[in-house]
Amino acid sequence: MSATLSAIDTAKFVAAKQACTYVEDGMRLGLGTGSTAAWLVRCLGEMVEQDGLRITGVPTSTRTAELARQAGIEVVSLDEARWLDLTIDGADEFDGELNLIKGGGGALLQEKIVATASDRMIVIADATKKVETLGAFPLPVEVIPFGWQTTKALLEETVASLDVMGETVTLRMDGGDPYVTDEGNHILDLHLGRIGNPRQLALVLNQVPGVVENGLFIDICDIVIVGSGDGSVSVTDINDGTTRTGRIEIDEPANLFSELD
């Protein structure tokens, strides 16, 4: 096993490390899902173990719950926590207004509920996630299994009348079977190419019977932290309109990397 992080893992790691500077003792935290959020969970676990940080975490998927427990983080349900100080999560795309596409890993429903129940949401990402206009990444929509083909047809009809480039809708598969979310639902991926009006689309999609939630996060994210392979980070805060840059020193990547396996 190599002790050197790849540029993409370094970018994710430094973004996660920078996000940890927002975490204070006693906080109730929403813990995102995905490869970037996994770095966050590892970094938080290290702070719990080495610095005695006391936090409770509400995971946004069974995968993250398992990872958090392994990292020594106290895990509670959202109903136990009720309201959270901060949620830190990854994203598939974000634009200049910090609107997001999420759900590439299938966890959008719990992620949106948890982020919405938080005082603040921070997204951690590498630079590939930044886009001028959302939509190159297929937009995930969680639908109930009952009548999903009818829901798919209704979604195709719906997006055809909106300001988007493509209209193809595909059922996400897992091997030979439809992908099943933590809530027992399926995911329809909307290949839109370009989303002209994400705010309108987010509202319209949720009007289609069978749709549980869509992966557009509008007015939910407060801060985006972008990490780079050289250890630099940029922090954009939508509330005060600032972007700051800095650098994270990566002193012991080998130790953190060894926890990946």
Ligand SMILES: O=C[C@H](O)[C@H](O)[C@H](O)COP(=O)(O)O
């Ligand atoms: O459902 C998954 C989540 O929305 C992830 O946060 C998103 O897909 C980004 O994942 P990653 O950090 O692995 O690119």
